[in-house]
Amino acid sequence: MYLEAVNLTKRYGKFYALNDLNVKVEGSKCVGYLGPNGAGKTTTLKLFTSLLRPTRGEAIINGHSVQKDKVQALKDVAAVVETPELYPTFTPEEILQMSCALRSVNKCDIKHALEEVGMYEWRNKRVGKFSKGMKQRIALAAALVGNPEILILDEPTSGMDPRGMAEIREVIRNMKKSQRLIFMSSHLLSEVAEVCDEVIMIDRGKFVLHSSMDDVIKRFGGNSVYVTVLEMPDMAKIESIPGVKSVEKVSENRLNIVYEPGEDAQYRILKELIYAGVKVTEYNAAKQMLENAYLKLIGGDRND
Amino acid sequence: MDLEAKALTKKYGNFYALRGLDLKVKGAKCVGYLGPNGAGKTTTLKLFTHLLNPTGGEALINGYSVQKEMKKALMEVGTLIETPDFYPYLTPEELLTMLCRIRGATKCDVKHALEEVGMYEWRNKRVGKFSKGMKQRIALAAALVANPEILILDEPTTGMDPRGMAEIREVIRDLKKSQRLIFMSSHLLSEVTEVCDEVAMLDHGTLLLHEPIDVVLERFRGNVVEVTALNKIDGEAIKGIKGVVSVEQISDTRVRIGFDDGAQTQHAILSALMQQGVDVVEYRSVGMALEKAYLEMIGGDTK
């Protein structure tokens, strides 16, 4: 169960949408694919789903080249690129039946797919009145119905309200549990930090980073952390901890501590806080770390 | 420096886009305005900025009715609603200068506004060819340029990549520091948790909650934490800690701990972990409290 890009390149005239990407992701996990607008994220996903042909290199899925052996390569892959518009008068069950029939897969399990996205009880309602989150879940179910091992998702929560986002996140967590590899692009770092196990970053068509979330947290310790406390401690006491540059009271029980970046700083400060009797209930930097990594490695939107 | 809705109502035929909204926000702070698509968030913001006329009630800014004394009410307001388009043959500098002169604003700073949104180097290019993200930045600069006391922002980071989002959050923090009132709608609860001081939630045109964010976070606290450490975590050893209900090992250095409810317990577990020699670098609730609050208070998209 793996996706692999070998020297994968897509060029439009003189413009490299994707420039010599070499990356491999494997196993039942969620891999977040990050980068600014125009970095080549969607291009990559389209190359893996044979919506685009590479200028050079290969996209390989489970050992089969998407370009040379499309049928074998895409056998166990499903992709959701944007929220597709569903026929409003159809029910989820009908849509999945159609999806099954079109793919002529034999191991169709509509019930299971709908359960996996939490839409089984809606199976006989027409989708016309569904919210965007629900439609996206049906689209995911349609992708799941052939029981694919690998799912490729392009910004699955884009344009959704908080409930829709929470629903999709939950579905992705579920899919991970049922032994699937999820490869998804996203702009929401907090989302990626929460559901993904690995991240890949690209910028201007070029590979920048491939790392586990754990490593990102360790390597990009960054220089600030949000601390939630039971009762507000003496600020001067915190400022006197070695390495702490500044402390800012964010609200009645939240602090933002900025510190000198360095080995173990984040751990040391928490330790000092606890020893000093500060009643810490949260010490939150995961999203900041991913953001730090992103901001350090990657530029802004591509405008050329 | 305040925004006040008094029984503010907007009706389309039989449909209430907004129903008797009573809400007052005041002072130098950021107020997050949350709700599903179609709940009435944008309607509210448009009523405050004279883009819509209310069916009933009033929108007041600094005591002036937006409907009756529009010019006075909007004098100290900067707005960003949807991603506006601009006259394509003008440059950012011209557009902002025009806005300044039209507003008769004395405290205008075009250069500063463009720098804040990272568009200064584009000041002399015509906006017709800008990307959506760039237009969004210009729109934010347009809201900032007259240096208004109050900012009304409708999903300011929509369509932006992570860097854009981070930059705009920074701008909002700076604004708070320079004593501005920011009233912004958003779908990104992590963003709101990070920059806002108060939240107001809306569903089906009705206000459900308006409280300081601390109160909301406290009330909707979760009882699962995720721990990341520098060294290896022994899941079995953790199970002995008082209050711990479940332990889920995610990786060698990462676990999820379920515990008996309560902030005290959450703190006690962290202390105990450190005493056991776990080099904790990150200790956070799983799922955002604000998200929990949202999901409990509010349904899905409204059609």
Next chain:
Amino acid sequence: MNDFEQMLIYSRYQFRNYVRAKRLWILLLITGLVIALIVSVNAYFGNPASETAKKTASTFASFAPTLVVLTALFFGGDAIASEYQNKTGYFLLPNPIRRYVILWGKYLASLAAGGLVVLIYYLSGTVYTYYYHSTVPVEYWYSLAYALVFLVSLLSLTYMFSTFFKNGAVALVIVAILYFFVFNIIDGVIQLTGIEPWFSITYAANIITLVFQGSHMGDYPHKTVLHPGNGITVTIYNPYLWEGLAIMLGYLIISAIISTIVFEKKEMK
């Protein structure tokens, strides 16, 4: 900052936008082609030097009403509708500026851009007439003045239509159909009824060319009745000069009032 100052500031920037826009250059290109056509066709098939200066000027001015219609379309057809469709309204409307200030500020910019085109056209006519006759008849200046009044009035009417729609392209097409077909058809059909079409702006615009007729200004029949046979009666009316002006003024005032009210009430949904 009072409303009038705001209007002038806005108008100046809007004018700058118009001057840089492709539209102005397309319209100038069309104008240039028409001028080239008039000049070359007359030089080749006619003999402008042997006719009166008034005739030469009249030939040149005969395209003016159409040019004014085109100008109004180009600069007014979607002027307000596009504020909604392209969301440029979100940039300007939430500021402490009254709606009518935006409406009339933009109108002034359109008028300036459109007036520029009409002036360029008439200036070419001046050169053309002067070239053959070393003089330009006074009627020509009246014709220019009437053309400008027509522009002021027609642009106001176009702005009114533009406030009715939320889609710029729809507004543009409907206004084009109105000006090129509907008004002409009404003017034609009305000839069969014997009623004077005092309510038609294109009828009024005839004074732009009528001014050249007869031995002195206004020397043309107000009403001509023809009997082409089969019992049909055709009545051709020509507006008096003052009447044409009055009709255009009426259009200006009425459409100005309506568009101001509609735009004030209009919402950015």
